[in-house]
Amino acid sequence: xxxxxHLYPDLLNLYGDRGNxxxxxxxxxxxxxxxxxxxxxxGESVDFTKxxxxxxxxxxxxxxxxxxxxxxxxxxxxRQAIEEGLVVLAVCGGYQLLGHYYQTAQGEKLPxxxxxxxxTEAGEGRLIGDIAVxxxxxxxxxxxCGFENHSGRTxxxxxxxLGRVLRGFGNNGWDGTEGAxxxxxxxxxxxxxxxxxxxxxxxYLISLALGRRGLEIMLPPLPDVLERQAREVIxxxxxLRGS
Amino acid sequence: xAGGKGSSLPGKVVLRLFxxxxxxxxxxxxxxxxVVTGTNGKTTTNNMLASIFSSLGYWVVTxxxxxxxxxxxxxxxxxxxxxxxxxxxxxxxxxVDEAAFPKVIASLRPAVVVVTNFFRDQLDRYGELDRTVSLxxxxxxxxxxxxxxxxADDPLVVKLAxxxxxxxxxxxxxxxxxxxxxxxxxxxxxxxxxxxxxxxQYYHYSQLGAYRCPGCGFARPTTQVEALAVKILDGHxxxxxxxxxxxxxxxLPTLGFYNVYNALAxxxxxxxxxxxxxxIARELGHYVPATGRLQRFVHRGRPVYLNLxxxxxxxxxxxxxxxxxxxxxxxxxxxxxxxxxxRDVSWIxxxxxxxxxxxxxxxxxxxxxxxxxDMALRLRYAGVPLRKIEVLPRLEDGVRAALAGQGKxxxxxxxYTALWPVEKLLxxxxxxxxxxxxxxxxx
Numbered sequence: 001x002x003x004x005x006h007l008y009p010d011l012l013n014l015y016g017d018r019g020n021x022x023x024x025x026x027x028x029x030x031x032x033x034x035x036x037x038x039x040x041x042x043g044e045s046v047d048f049t050k051x052x053x054x055x056x057x058x059x060x061x062x063x064x065x066x067x068x069x070x071x072x073x074x075x076x077x078x079r080q081a082i083e084e085g086l087v088v089l090a091v092c093g094g095y096q097l098l099g100h101y102y103q104t105a106q107g108e109k110l111p112x113x114x115x116x117x118x119x120t121e122a123g124e125g126r127l128i129g130d131i132a133v134x135x136x137x138x139x140x141x142x143x144x145c146g147f148e149n150h151s152g153r154t155x156x157x158x159x160x161x162l163g164r165v166l167r168g169f170g171n172n173g174w175d176g177t178e179g180a181x182x183x184x185x186x187x188x189x190x191x192x193x194x195x196x197x198x199x200x201x202x203x204y205l206i207s208l209a210l211g212r213r214g215l216e217i218m219l220p221p222l223p224d225v226l227e228r229q230a231r232e233v234i235x236x237x238x239x240l241r242g243s
Numbered sequence: 244x245a246g247g248k249g250s251s252l253p254g255k256v257v258l259r260l261f262x263x264x265x266x267x268x269x270x271x272x273x274x275x276x277x278v279v280t281g282t283n284g285k286t287t288t289n290n291m292l293a294s295i296f297s298s299l300g301y302w303v304v305t306x307x308x309x310x311x312x313x314x315x316x317x318x319x320x321x322x323x324x325x326x327x328x329x330x331x332x333x334x335x336x337x338x339v340d341e342a343a344f345p346k347v348i349a350s351l352r353p354a355v356v357v358v359t360n361f362f363r364d365q366l367d368r369y370g371e372l373d374r375t376v377s378l379x380x381x382x383x384x385x386x387x388x389x390x391x392x393x394x395a396d397d398p399l400v401v402k403l404a405x406x407x408x409x410x411x412x413x414x415x416x417x418x419x420x421x422x423x424x425x426x427x428x429x430x431x432x433x434x435x436x437x438x439x440x441x442x443x444q445y446y447h448y449s450q451l452g453a454y455r456c457p458g459c460g461f462a463r464p465t466t467q468v469e470a471l472a473v474k475i476l477d478g479h480x481x482x483x484x485x486x487x488x489x490x491x492x493x494x495l496p497t498l499g500f501y502n503v504y505n506a507l508a509x510x511x512x513x514x515x516x517x518x519x520x521x522x523i524a525r526e527l528g529h530y531v532p533a534t535g536r537l538q539r540f541v542h543r544g545r546p547v548y549l550n551l552x553x554x555x556x557x558x559x560x561x562x563x564x565x566x567x568x569x570x571x572x573x574x575x576x577x578x579x580x581x582x583x584x585x586r587d588v589s590w591i592x593x594x595x596x597x598x599x600x601x602x603x604x605x606x607x608x609x610x611x612x613x614x615x616x617d618m619a620l621r622l623r624y625a626g627v628p629l630r631k632i633e634v635l636p637r638l639e640d641g642v643r644a645a646l647a648g649q650g651k652x653x654x655x656x657x658x659y660t661a662l663w664p665v666e667k668l669l670x671x672x673x674x675x676x677x678x679x680x681x682x683x684x685x686x
Contacts, residue, residue, distance in 0.1 A: 010432060016592030022624050060373075128586070147587045191589050196620050226623055229616035229634060 017057035019193035048081035056094030095187035117157035131168025146190030254317030281359030285338035345382035392511035413468035418445035493524035542673035562599035573648030577612035577661035596625035611641025
């Protein structure tokens, strides 16, 4: 039984990012992998070492701050789970709050959780549009496509980027990096939501979660016809060949 | 902006040459102006008002085409202006985009302002919705005393009441649909004053309902216009409405529950202006929907409905219509991502297809428009079997496929820029039904 934890669905709920949770659950169910969803709301207790896939979406600055105050007392438990290989997907605001801090346009530094060695600064103008990123997954190169919409510019310290920007802005619009990866923690600016149009990445996350439980299995393929069609629309628009 | 009937071009030209145009016209009307703003329901409320004012013998200017930015308003005035610049109308009934409201409201100086609701539109951040509400409020604070008509069931709208303007509140005072279902896109879970989670006795949809804050006591205010009973019947809605101390029955020739709110807003305006309540009730019974507001067509003897979908709250309401009859049906959804639709289509993942789709009675889903495949993908992950889903990006192909379905009725839903092309196709293949008289209009 895999346990999916959607953290703060009531606070971090922008841009349809809940779709990532839906896709993870469905792709397990379609293959007969037992899976359950655990929605953890503000103030509710949670043991992260019991979770297999943790999802953090985006929220406004105010909501992100609430989330950080709620998570700080449980940081040790979360860190332990991450060191043991917990699979985490954090999008946009959820990604930013895994870093050291977010500096607002007024110069105020809002503390993050410090799990990823990165920081974010509010920039002038939002970075909006379709985006394509090249990532390495299990030794293979893949293209992730999505939509980005953020005013924060993220700068990486000693942490690997999730991938290389092919089209769009990515972390900050100039260094060509997008997202970050530490162990099985993935942070990204890609909405769309990310997983529906990137089924290979969704399956990669499922494999990592199963692997952490000692299950090294080949996932049976699914008929991803619509997934491919939806990807094609974006990749063609960005003048990239489908993958 | 996108093409279609909502033309703003002449208005843009005039505004450039004569920036004070709106203000000048407004002065000539001497505040005989009603402004309707909010996220959903502007066009319908405004059209309902227009038909009532016309039946009372007034000449009205409206921007009924949904051109609701400054340029569209100017275009509307232009159509009623002679070559000498005389304005030949008694009242201007204007729907104003909630984001444009702060910019134009000072020039208009309306007698009455109606605010319908505030929902997240497509993908606006909640923070931006918060900001929209604040900007509307600030704009109201700068106006001389203006009569407000506010939706009491929306805590975000009720915030506008502390602007010291006189207010008529309207609302639906009884639970209509069973169950306190949890929706994924409630905009205002928290008290706008103290931040505590609001408690609901019941809610109608999204954040609309009977709420109370356990922290500071903020609660749904007492209403002057209230639906006392709402019955959703086959093809129409019957409601009993209290307007001040009078009670009137009216029949709305629509399937859309949300139109009850629009009708109540109209009663609220009527109350401020002293319009005869019976006339309002009668005219609402003849109400003809605007393009894509649950417009009805007939194709080979089958009913065909067309509805605009532009944000999760409205899309959820459109889906609820599918469950109102258990007969078989085909469903068409056109999803575009042009500027006017919103470039990002992620918002469809906030629509509650999982709980609201009556999958048993829908025979086929045709997905069309530029992002047809994204729509199809959303349906697949909501549990719709692949064999029921067809992807036809060209609108013409999609419309024809949906009309060729085997269901007893066909439901078309389209985002903004797909709406007019789809309507045109439906007119070509079917016949628009405008005989609201087939219903008993007044009970």
